[in-house]
């Protein structure tokens with residue numbers, strides 16, 4: 391049997407999705423060894439392999455077929471724009487992509503002024519401002535702690551993920567506009583979807599059943 395290979399976005403999402411897989415009988419004992427430096431973990435009985443990757447690389451592995459299945463946030467899927475099938479909303483990691491800033495920046499958004507937007511998600515920010523709002527902006531790519539940008543005067547607003555809103559509150563910033571809701575998704579390589587249709591369809595069915603039971 392050919393291995394079914396899973397790419398999981400490192401961090402809480404990987405932990406939560408593995409816990410979800412366990413509930414439908416997909417386990418990977420090898421992965422639980424915290425001291426291990428191994429990068430890929432196998433369950434020979436199930437014919438499955440799992441590896442952890444940086445979230446933004448998960449869609450790349452799946453598009454090229456190095457992984458059949460990926461678990462990653464919708465934010466990353468929108469930003470990377472890879473060719474793959476998004477088959478399921480896993481209903482975890484729920485948050486929102488928003489334009490945020492000090493309240494005073496609200497006016498700048500209303501009047502379509504030329505402003506600077508700092509973000510880890512330049513493609514999402516560009517699509518929102520250029521295609522939806524028709525506002526010309528300068529997009530500045532950052533790699534983390536995006537909330538700093540309006541505080542130190544790098545930009546007027548930011549485009550970033552808001553989960554609890556605590557980071558914004560503690561830094562005197564607000565949600566000014568909501569771009570879209572986000573959550574974890576399961577994605578599948580387009581060729582794998584045909585070649586491994588039975589196994590992948592069963593997996594999706596089992597996960598859907600689990601989610602329905604848990605939501606009852």
Ligand code: PRP
Pocket residue numbers: 510533534535536537550551552553554555556557558
């Ligand atoms: C994310 C996001 C916000 C924060 C939102 O950052 O970029 O900063 O979480 O969560 P909250 O609304 O619950 O406060 P993350 O911790 O992933 O790190 P980063 O700053 O490196 O992006």
